Amino acid sequence: MNQPVISDEQSLHRSVSSSSRALPLDGVRRWSAFGQYRVPLIWLMACFVVSRPACGADGLPSAADGSQSAAGQQLAAKGWELLRTKPYLPPDFDAAVFSELWKVWEPEARNRAAAASPEERRRMTFSRYGLMPVPDEPDAKTALGYVATENSGWTMNCLACHAGKVAGRVIPGLGNSHTALQSLTEDVRLTKLSQFKSLSHLDLATLKLPLGTTHGTTNSVIFGVVLGNLRDRDMNVDRSRPSQTLTHHDMDAPPLWNVRFKTHLYADGFAPKNSRVLMQFMLLPENGPDKLREWEPDFDAILAWIESLEPPHWPFDVDQSLADAGRIVFDEHCARCHGSYGPDSEYPERVVPLEEIGTDPVRLRALTIVHRQWMRDGWMSHYGGDPVDVDPVGYVAPPLHGIWASAPYFHNGSVPTLWHVLHPGDRPTVWQRLENGYDQQRVGLEVQTFEAVPDAARTPWQKRGYFDTTKPAKSNAGHTFPDDLTEPQKMAVLEYLKTL
Ligand code: HEC
Numbered sequence: 111m112n113q114p115v116i117s118d119e120q121s122l123h124r125s126v127s128s129s130s131r132a133l134p135l136d137g138v139r140r141w142s143a144f145g146q147y148r149v150p151l152i153w154l155m156a157c158f159v160v161s162r163p164a165c166g167a168d169g170l171p172s173a174a175d176g177s178q179s180a181a182g183q184q185l186a187a188k189g190w191e192l193l194r195t196k197p198y199l200p201p202d203f204d205a206a207v208f209s210e211l212w213k214v215w216e217p218e219a220r221n222r223a224a225a226a227s228p229e230e231r232r233r234m235t236f237s238r239y240g241l242m243p244v245p246d247e248p249d250a251k252t253a254l255g256y257v258a259t260e261n262s263g264w265t266m267n268c269l270a271c272h273a274g275k276v277a278g279r280v281i282p283g284l285g286n287s288h289t290a291l292q293s294l295t296e297d298v299r300l301t302k303l304s305q306f307k308s309l310s311h312l313d314l315a316t317l318k319l320p321l322g323t324t325h326g327t328t329n330s331v332i333f334g335v336v337l338g339n340l341r342d343r344d345m346n347v348d349r350s351r352p353s354q355t356l357t358h359h360d361m362d363a364p365p366l367w368n369v370r371f372k373t374h375l376y377a378d379g380f381a382p383k384n385s386r387v388l389m390q391f392m393l394l395p396e397n398g399p400d401k402l403r404e405w406e407p408d409f410d411a412i413l414a415w416i417e418s419l420e421p422p423h424w425p426f427d428v429d430q431s432l433a434d435a436g437r438i439v440f441d442e443h444c445a446r447c448h449g450s451y452g453p454d455s456e457y458p459e460r461v462v463p464l465e466e467i468g469t470d471p472v473r474l475r476a477l478t479i480v481h482r483q484w485m486r487d488g489w490m491s492h493y494g495g496d497p498v499d500v501d502p503v504g505y506v507a508p509p510l511h512g513i514w515a516s517a518p519y520f521h522n523g524s525v526p527t528l529w530h531v532l533h534p535g536d537r538p539t540v541w542q543r544l545e546n547g548y549d550q551q552r553v554g555l556e557v558q559t560f561e562a563v564p565d566a567a568r569t570p571w572q573k574r575g576y577f578d579t580t581k582p583a584k585s586n587a588g589h590t591f592p593d594d595l596t597e598p599q600k601m602a603v604l605e606y607l608k609t610l
């Protein structure tokens with residue numbers, strides 16, 4: 111139950127060609143007349159969990175061997191149940207809005223949707239916005255990542271970003287590298303207006319804050335900052351705090367099955383791992399401190415679910431002798447940062463200074479010291495009882511379990527395959543993925559590459575389909591350590607990485 115169930119849904123999206131894109135207008139600026147942004151999505155960021163007791167002396171949770179205690183399994187099962195059934199925020203939209211989203215698509219896609227059956231149209235809608243079908247529940251009312259609520263409402267939750275698919279298979283806990291949250295929200299807003307329905311927190315939030323400029327990534331970190339900034343250290347709503355400089359930037363949600371190996375969360379490892387940090391996404395002003403306290407046990411369960419996750423196994427063939435050779439190279443060149451794997455595995459959770467790692471600096475710098483201190487001094491960190499690093503120097507070298515499945519790579523998702531990680535000079539400047547394509551040779555996303563975003567991409571939806579590494583916060587530079595390897599060594603390491 112708590113495993114990242116792999117359910118085959120390849121057929122679901124296959125028939126939808128990647129040419130169905132484009133939005134009529136970029137709603138963010140146009141609709142700014144609606145003004146009055148109300149704090150919305152903390153939950154977007156729920157990403158900040160905290161809970162000291164989860165880790166043993168060696169930093170590994172007691173369940174690191176995959177064998178959880180019965181009580182732990184029960185708690186994890188409850189966490190999964192809560193994620194599937196309990197709404198913590200008001201609904202984002204209802205089924206009537208969802209079923210008419212296609213009416214605001216650009217003409218070509220709209221015509222195809224109009225001619226399609228309702229089931230096919232629903233599949234097209236899932237495909238367009240990177241929504242995941244619920245594994246093994248063909249009749250589910252909502253996508254995975256949304257909880258069905260009264261009056262056929264859809265309420266977004268963690269799984270919108272933390273359930274993804276690789277090679278066409280849905281895997282809870284995998285980052286959703288297809289999510290098109292900004293595009294979805296813009297279309298929802300237009301559709302609601304056409305149906306004379308009122309706008310919800312997310313619709314309003316995106317009038318002021320971008321949710322993500324490239325499909326597959328989100329600006330969730332800055333949403334966390336905005337929501338946190340409206341609270342005092344005890345989580346009371348406090349609108350008097352000075353506003354902060356917001357450096358918008360998009361992140362690739364990391365796979366959650368590695369959380370159990372960590373004591374700290376996030377790309378720079380600044381936040382402690384506990385269930386309160388995970389509650390950031392619920393800091394909408396209507397959720398006062400009492401609500402947060404009431405929900406804390408729920409988030410203990412959700413954290414238990416996260417820590418119960420196992421990485422998916424490479425489903426294709428492996429050249430075992432090549433992988434064995436790769437292991438030796440890896441242990442010599444990579445393990446000091448990424449740890450070692452197998453029976454005597456260990457993970458150093460190393461933060462590598464920015465000057466040494468050389469990957470995009472924006473994420474590290476975008477989180478202000480004020481925000482970090484707010485977490486250090488307040489309820490989320492048990493008033494400093496759980497250590498918060500208010501001045502981290504770089505990025506954490508993540509564990510590489512199931513790394514074959516979690517493309518694209520680096521914290522900003524700028525590199526489409528492991529081959530490109532290993533060949534720093536050959537990384538594509540602009541790339542676009544195929545929806546369900548998996549590149550078994552290069553290990554990662556099957557992509558088309560470009561020198562620049564093609565002129566044919568005109569609408570916001572079309573443009574967001576391209577990852578453009580020349581844009582701010584989207585650099586694919588750095589992590590040049592593989593340059594020390596010969597080509598045969600790189601090929602051996604690539605084979606070995608498939609086995610982790
Ligand atoms: C809109 C997308 C989005 C939503 C919704 C979201 N997250 Fe995240 N999550 C992210 C991104 C992006 C990161 C990486 C942030 C960083 O490293 O700074 C992240 C990071 C995390 C991490 C840290 C993982 C690690 O290895 O350090 C955890 C744990 C987490 N999220 C849990 C949750 C939970 C629980 C929820 C729901 C309450 C949630 N997230 C909702 C996008 C999202």
Ligand code: HEC
Pocket residue numbers: 377440443444445446447448461462466467469470505506507508510513516518519520521522528531589591592595603
């Ligand atoms: C000095 C420390 C260090 C060394 C040595 C190192 N790495 Fe890394 N690696 C990192 C850091 C830090 C990151 C995260 C960078 C980021 O996201 O900006 C990373 C990221 C990665 C990623 C992407 C992970 C993800 O989830 O996106 C892969 C794959 C990887 N490294 C493989 C390797 C391999 C293979 C080697 C050996 C040839 C190696 N690394 C050597 C520090 C290191």
